[in-house]
Amino acid sequence: MTDKISNSHIEALREQFKKYLNDNYEHLKDKSVIHSDAFYPYRHYIGMDFWDVFIDEYSLRKARELLEIKFTNEQSHKNPKRDSYGYMRTFKIFKDFLHSTYGSVGSYIEFAQANQPGEIEYITIHKGSTTTHKKKAPRPDVPRPSCEEVAKYLMSWDQLENYALQESALDKLFYRTYPRNKDIDEVLIKVSALNDFYSTNIFSPFKVARHIINLDIDDRLMAGDVTLVNDIAKVNMDNGTAKNFYSFATKYCSHHKPLDFPIYDSYVDRLLRYFRDVDGFYRFSNDDLKDYIKFKNILLEFGKFYDLATYNLKDIDKYLWQLGKEKFPKKY
Structure with missing residues (x-):
């Protein structure tokens, strides 16, 4: 299909993709590298047509496997x-850019094929930018985010003995005892510990552990590759589901x-939607919170909007989780 699209169309698409990155991935420091690398299969044949790379998740995995073979052979x-x-x-x-x-x-x-390059508008459609929310009145019992509020809840976190000890135990397990993810026994222990401590409803820890292996x-963990989260999340079970x-x-x-991978939790989700609706700190759809790249970006925008540069994503996560649990408790 590559020969069906002119070089002029490709240049127009590159400009459009550049705008998409600037609009939706401001937090990424390597946008220029991403902008160039996206077109690597257009410049170099990797074993499949350029456009076929971006059809679905299966085609992406196939492209990665072909790239690994190409890189190995070229040494x-x-x-x-x-x-x-x-x-x-x-x-x-x-x-995601092409599909959105x-x-x-x-x-x-x-x-x-139906439009000349000069007729293509360089406007990227993005769910977050096309979703509008009418501002809601703030609840008087929910304080506006600030450095003082974050500091207060971080002090509160340190006084929660059960959570502090749980975090300490997990830190020892993940950092010192089993930092790697090559051995099924070690990964299974980590999966089971997280499942037990957080009640994440992993009913088949072994299946998830094998998937991670x-x-x-x-x-990818060491590189801080945020696309890894969604890959780990999607598990095919034995019954075909x-x-x-x-x-x-x-x-x-x-x-x-x-510091690279903030935690998604229903309380964090609820607070981010609440402050979006009250203050309009950033435009995003509810579904964007379940796309990890967008979720992390939303948290970064949250920190910028409320001037929380003093705190990292882990601190903000602890703050939002406690505030959400306190102000928006689950109803059973």
């Missing part, structure tokens, strides 16, 4: 597997690298 990369996963992260972002802007790869090709996650253990996956990654 130009010290770690072909790690590098191929780096490109896969970029390809996922570009796929045009609906699918095929729809883009039809659009490009098969993903070979250590290089697909489960999405999203909250668990954020916790599993966070307990390896807490």
Whole structure:
């Protein structure tokens, strides 16, 4: 399909993708690298057509495998597997851009064939920017976020003995005892501990542990690859059903690298939606909170809007979780 699209159309698409990155991934420091790497299969044949890379999750995985083979054969990369996963992260972002802007790869090709490059508007459609929310009146018992409020809840966290000891035990398990994810016994222990402490409803810890082993996650964890969370979350069970253990996956990654992987929790979700509706700190849809790249970006925007630069994502997570649990308790 590559020959159906002119170089002029590709340049127009590159400009549109650049705008998409600037609008939706402001927090990423390597946007220029992502912008270039997304078109690597266009510049270099990897074993499949450029457009076929971005059709779905299966095509992304196939592209990664082909890249690893290519990098190994060329002997130009010290770690072909790690590098191929780096490109896969970029390809996922570009796929999301194509699908959110045009609906699918095929729809883009039809659009490009029907329009000249100069007629294409460089406006990226994004759920967050097209979703509007009428501001709601704030609840008087929910204080506006501030450094003082975060500090208050961090002090409160330190006084919660059960949570403090639980965190300490998990830190010892993940940082010192079993920091790697190569051995099924070690991963199973970590999965089971998280499932027990957090009640994440993982009814088949072994299946999840085997899934994590098969993903070979250590290089991606070290790189802070946020696309890893959604990969861990989606598990195919023995009965053929697909489960999405999203909250668990954020916790599993966070307990390896807490500053890179904030935790998603229903209380955090509720607070972010509340402050969006009250203060309009950032435009996003409710579904965006279940897309980990967008979720992390929303938290970063939350910190910027309320001038919380003193605190990292782990601190903000503790603050939001406690405030949400206190002000929006679950009704059973």
